[in-house]
Amino acid sequence: MKTQEMIAAHPRKPMMEVSVITECINALVECAEACTSCADACLGEEMVQTLTKCIRVNLDCADVCQTTARILVRQTDAVPQLMRAQLDSCVVACRICAQECESHAEMHQHCRICRTACQNCEKICQEMLSRLPAGSTFL
Amino acid sequence: MKTQEMIAAHPRKPMMEVSVITECINALVECAEACTSCADACLGEEMVQTLTKCIRVNLDCADVCQTTARILVRQTDAVPQLMRAQLDSCVVACRICAQECESHAEMHQHCRICRTACQNCEKICQEMLSRLPAGSTFL
Amino acid sequence: MKTQEMIAAHPRKPMMEVSVITECINALVECAEACTSCADACLGEEMVQTLTKCIRVNLDCADVCQTTARILVRQTDAVPQLMRAQLDSCVVACRICAQECESHAEMHQHCRICRTACQNCEKICQEMLSRLPAGSTFL
């Protein structure tokens, strides 16, 4: 995967180790894709009626992860406070989506895969949060 | 604008008055557009070197507003906790972007317009936050 | 709406009249929002099973319109060839979505509103296409 190479080729010094940023971006991108795919797979199930909440939280989680990934990819003039707020939102989105997918995991393989992607993403976002510079107070 | 009509035509009862949701979605969409445009206008300025932070925070704010708008547009099985977390992140994004645009507002009309869009969006997101059902504890 | 003001405040001379670009951006943004809302409203209907194709094409159309809007908002070093290709894709997305929503329009008000937004957006994208500088051959 090119993420590590791209971050390493950036003219600005990253805020923390490249491997940490890279792992978080990869988890976010993978989770966004799993959620987009799970929403669509649920839509294709005969029992879609029982999966509407799952589709909805999948769509939210995909959007939130994609936006969070873009913010973390950007290294120029990064603002820790926004990284923190968006990672917080992402943790919530992943937790809700993992919880909903869990309830369909015995029935649907796509919910099982998506649950694991969300759990992994939540964990890695939490780690990222714990390494961010202490909350600035400039706002 | 069609937002109000769309929310009113939705089969599920909205979580709060349609006019409040509508106003917030409109502010978010307008802010996302102002930020995308301001980033690009800064990029087209001769003195782009002095505007790189402005471009960066504009790009972040556009992504955050767009994701927040999509979450608020969705009325089916809405999760107040995620609405709250994403609105919190949006308030931070708008505040940072307004502050940065403010510092170029005397020089650039596009920064002036964008600052006002961000300030308006922040205020309306704050109002929305104050009307959300009290923080659930299910997570 | 701020679109016209933003385009007018841009340092680069736009490729065509500001009012034409503005009208197209507004139609795209409105269509993206109508499609996001219609997908979610369909998801909230008891008969969601009969609306899965509508949800799918709504999600595609929302993404395509949003990307097309961002490209048109950007005025710095615009590439007519990409504007043309993306507008072509948007015309297809809007036509497919309008057609699908039409088939549910008698039953669902949200499909009726969304169909009209898609038809309007397709028409305005076609007008925009007819005003773009003739296809360059530089690629």
Next chain:
Amino acid sequence: MKTQEMIAAHPRKPMMEVSVITECINALVECAEACTSCADACLGEEMVQTLTKCIRVNLDCADVCQTTARILVRQTDAVPQLMRAQLDSCVVACRICAQECESHAEMHQHCRICRTACQNCEKICQEMLSRLPAGSTFL
């Protein structure tokens, strides 16, 4: 990478071999990320003034690839005509971005990596286009 697993777990039979779809989605996601990163790395360069066109086409290419990836991830009621139109636009976006990055490749490692990601993505989108069912005429 989870893409293949997700497509394989989908209830609907995919339009073509899973490995072909998977390869295309992965190339699109990687290209979107490379473009987002290259735009930001250019923004962080001292000589940003000479890189404004590169930033602009990077931003467009990132948006186009992300939308194209979402459309290909969705397997329920896929419409070949829209896949074709959006892939066509993506080919144009990748070609323009590869060409622009090529002109800065000797100077900037991030432009070199991004050029390769765009060239790879264009090639794989072309292959995907050649395997799509012949253009339907239903519109």
